[in-house]
Amino acid sequence: MRYQRKDVVERAIDVLDRHGLADLTMRRLGTELGVQPSAIYHHFANKQSLLAAVADELLRRGDRPLPESPWDARVSAICSQLRDAMLAYRDGADVVATVHAFGLGAAAPYDALVVALGDAGFPADLSRTAARTLLHFVFGHAADEQTHLQAGSDGAIADAPRDASDFEVGLSLVIAGIRLQQPTDLHQV
Amino acid sequence: MRYQRKDVVERAIDVLDRHGLADLTMRRLGTELGVQPSAIYHHFANKQSLLAAVADELLRRGDRPLPESPWDARVSAICSQLRDAMLAYRDGADVVATVHAFGLGAAAPYDALVVALGDAGFPADLSRTAARTLLHFVFGHAADEQTHLQAGSDGAIADAPRDASDFEVGLSLVIAGIRLQQPTDLHQV
DNA sequence: ACCTGAACACCGTTCAAGT
DNA sequence: ACCTGAACACCGTTCAAGT
Numbered sequence: 496m497r498y499q500r501k502d503v504v505e506r507a508i509d510v511l512d513r514h515g516l517a518d519l520t521m522r523r524l525g526t527e528l529g530v531q532p533s534a535i536y537h538h539f540a541n542k543q544s545l546l547a548a549v550a551d552e553l554l555r556r557g558d559r560p561l562p563e564s565p566w567d568a569r570v571s572a573i574c575s576q577l578r579d580a581m582l583a584y585r586d587g588a589d590v591v592a593t594v595h596a597f598g599l600g601a602a603a604p605y606d607a608l609v610v611a612l613g614d615a616g617f618p619a620d621l622s623r624t625a626a627r628t629l630l631h632f633v634f635g636h637a638a639d640e641q642t643h644l645q646a647g648s649d650g651a652i653a654d655a656p657r658d659a660s661d662f663e664v665g666l667s668l669v670i671a672g673i674r675l676q677q678p679t680d681l682h683q684v
Numbered sequence: 685m686r687y688q689r690k691d692v693v694e695r696a697i698d699v700l701d702r703h704g705l706a707d708l709t710m711r712r713l714g715t716e717l718g719v720q721p722s723a724i725y726h727h728f729a730n731k732q733s734l735l736a737a738v739a740d741e742l743l744r745r746g747d748r749p750l751p752e753s754p755w756d757a758r759v760s761a762i763c764s765q766l767r768d769a770m771l772a773y774r775d776g777a778d779v780v781a782t783v784h785a786f787g788l789g790a791a792a793p794y795d796a797l798v799v800a801l802g803d804a805g806f807p808a809d810l811s812r813t814a815a816r817t818l819l820h821f822v823f824g825h826a827a828d829e830q831t832h833l834q835a836g837s838d839g840a841i842a843d844a845p846r847d848a849s850d851f852e853v854g855l856s857l858v859i860a861g862i863r864l865q866q867p868t869d870l871h872q873v
Numbered sequence: 874a875c876c877t878g879a880a881c882a883c884c885g886t887t888c889a890a891g892t
Numbered sequence: 893a894c895c896t897g898a899a900c901a902c903c904g905t906t907c908a909a910g911t
Binding site for chain 1: 828858
């Protein structure tokens, strides 16, 4: 029963999706792998690194080729893809947000947004600020939605009725705000 | 040494600010109060409720009267005040975000935003979506900033240089996007 | 390279009983 | 109303030692 890093991450995602983040403990994961908890520390320095690897793999699995299209459609596609990737697994938004809060993770979507905005002619400063603003929205919205969905399945009361298009509306607000910052001579590019 | 709910919350904020969220345990708090950990369960059903009360108190302490001004300035003031309240205590953004992720907390700023937007003439649906979009930005930005500040004081490398006006720029992007949704006959109100 | 076994220093929560 | 004392069922992490 010898495992590599990759096997451990795969099993961790399995436990996450079946039992949730609260049950994704080093001890539980060890049991699932048929191994002592301490064995996992041969592959990861600590639980934080394991979670970072899990978050990266979740996002990697959601990776799709982006369409050739105007910058705003590309930005929208990156955000939607990120959202879909997080919602595809139980507590996925939580994991990605936790890892991001620790200062790691989601570097790929961030870079993709900065590039898309830079290509559209926005200055580098604004591109970075706008990219982070978009990520805050996507993370926050996904976490919110996953919490409410889960609260619903737990039998708790869903206090805020959420429309299916709520994400698109919020996203379009932010993108519209970014669009306004374009130099006027680029409005038709 | 008999305490009431309020005393427990105050001491919890004290521990939070001095030692951080990771050290705000029921056992630690009990020790600081000179009481058994189990005694806290007389005042709070569980740790989650305690944290919710802590988050509410943090926001309450940051409460300032809002200026009479156009809707966009009011919205901006609500967001800045929320941000300041979260950053005023160590790990404050983390606490508020955690509580919010659990489906509670930050109801006051949310309601204030919905009212400000509704008064400006936005339809109720859009007001709610815009209010949540703003909260996602403010929470995400504050958590990000607090993480990086703390990483800096821990001696870690601050990977993304953050400008002091970064919050204002991001916030103005979102508000500008909302402004575009105004019915044209209200643009000058 | 990968794992065991045992320990260390903790957690949140419950509950009968006390004042 | 507020608290004690003791227990239950867990955590993440370290480390010498094994193969």
